[in-house]
Amino acid sequence: xxxxxxxxxxxxxxxxxxxxxxxxxxxxxxxxxxxxxxxxxxxxxxxxxxxxxxxxxxxxxxxxxxxxxxxxxxxxxxxxxxxxxxxxxxxxxxxxxxxxxxxxxxxxxxxxx
Amino acid sequence: xxxxxxxxxxxxxxxxxxxxxxxxxxxxxxxxxxxxxxxxxxxxxxxxxxxxxxxxxxxxxxxxxxxxxxxxxxxxxxxxxxxxxxxxxxxxxxxxxxxxxxxxxxxxxxx
Numbered sequence: 001x002x003x004x005x006x007x008x009x010x011x012x013x014x015x016x017x018x019x020x021x022x023x024x025x026x027x028x029x030x031x032x033x034x035x036x037x038x039x040x041x042x043x044x045x046x047x048x049x050x051x052x053x054x055x056x057x058x059x060x061x062x063x064x065x066x067x068x069x070x071x072x073x074x075x076x077x078x079x080x081x082x083x084x085x086x087x088x089x090x091x092x093x094x095x096x097x098x099x100x101x102x103x104x105x106x107x108x109x110x111x112x113x
Numbered sequence: 114x115x116x117x118x119x120x121x122x123x124x125x126x127x128x129x130x131x132x133x134x135x136x137x138x139x140x141x142x143x144x145x146x147x148x149x150x151x152x153x154x155x156x157x158x159x160x161x162x163x164x165x166x167x168x169x170x171x172x173x174x175x176x177x178x179x180x181x182x183x184x185x186x187x188x189x190x191x192x193x194x195x196x197x198x199x200x201x202x203x204x205x206x207x208x209x210x211x212x213x214x215x216x217x218x219x220x221x222x223x224x
Contacts, residue, residue, distance in 0.1 A: 010133065041121075043157065044215035056211060090156055098147060098203055100212060104156035 003027050006091045006105035013081055014113055020077045021108045023091030031055075033092040033102065034066060042092070049074055052096040079089040081112045114139055117203050125221045130191045134218045136201030146177055146184050150198040151217060157200055159204045160186075191222045204224040 004024045006023040013019055024096060025032060033056075034046040048056035063079045091105040119136045120199050126132050138146075146163035155177035161168065163175040174187040188195055 041199070041217050045211055048180070100147060100162075100202075102157075102212070103157050105203075106156050107154075 001107075004091055004093055004103050004105040004110050005083045006089075006108055008108060009106065010111075012111045012113065013047045015081055017081050018077070018079045019081060019110070020075055021089055021091075021110075023061050023105055024073050025091075025093040025103070026072065027093060027095070027103060028072075029093040029095050029103070031099070032068065032070060033072070033093045034074065034076050035090040035092060035104075036065070037088040037090060037107070039087070046073075047076075051089075053096065057086075078110075083112050086110055093108060115216070116140060116213050117201055119201050119215040119218045121216050121218060122217040123221050125223060126191055127223055128191055128193060130222075131187065132191055132220060133185055133188045134199055134201075134220075135183050136215050136218075137181075138203045138213075139199075141182060142205070142206060143182075143203045144206050145204040146175075147202040147204075147212075148173075148175055148184075148186050149161070149202055149214070151198045151200055153197075156212075158208055159178050160199070165204045188220070191220075193222050193224060196220055196222045 004025045031050045032108045033048045037043045048068045052068045068074045088107045092102040121201045135212040149157040149162045151157040163174045167176045172189045198217040198219045203213045215223045
């Protein structure tokens, strides 16, 4: 069983479209994250939820909206996609808030054309 | 200046070599430090934490120098399977949940 699974693995779409990425963890962890890895390989945190509550919201355009229906799921919806949104998006979880051992999903490669 | 800086490499070494990477961080209030490993087109995975006293896990040794604000990773007797990108990670403060990742140093171990 995959511990942190995200879908889809690849997403190719046109500018202006709206898309969602789903993430689920079966580790029983309290905290989930979205990270973005750009073309220069920097991983930057976007959002963090702890027990379904939004804790971290970095300076991300409000076209990006996370949703956590329960603590095992954290989805990312992106409106009006732009070329600059092309990147790999990683979902991650940690056992409790502040625990620095992150378990990452396998990533979603988003290409905006 | 980036908060966490690493030489992106690549470092090309023969099997059996010893290789060391350094990473510098700019925030002197940073509390905790880690090395993550990321294989090509895969997700990052925690390799080891870095303690002030230094720590070792098999062929891997991590060290922290708070005065000079750098951490290091030493890999002895390199294996082909060590080829990956090694990410230096810093937590600015405990319980903030905000890990700052370096760009990573790419290691290629050749036969």
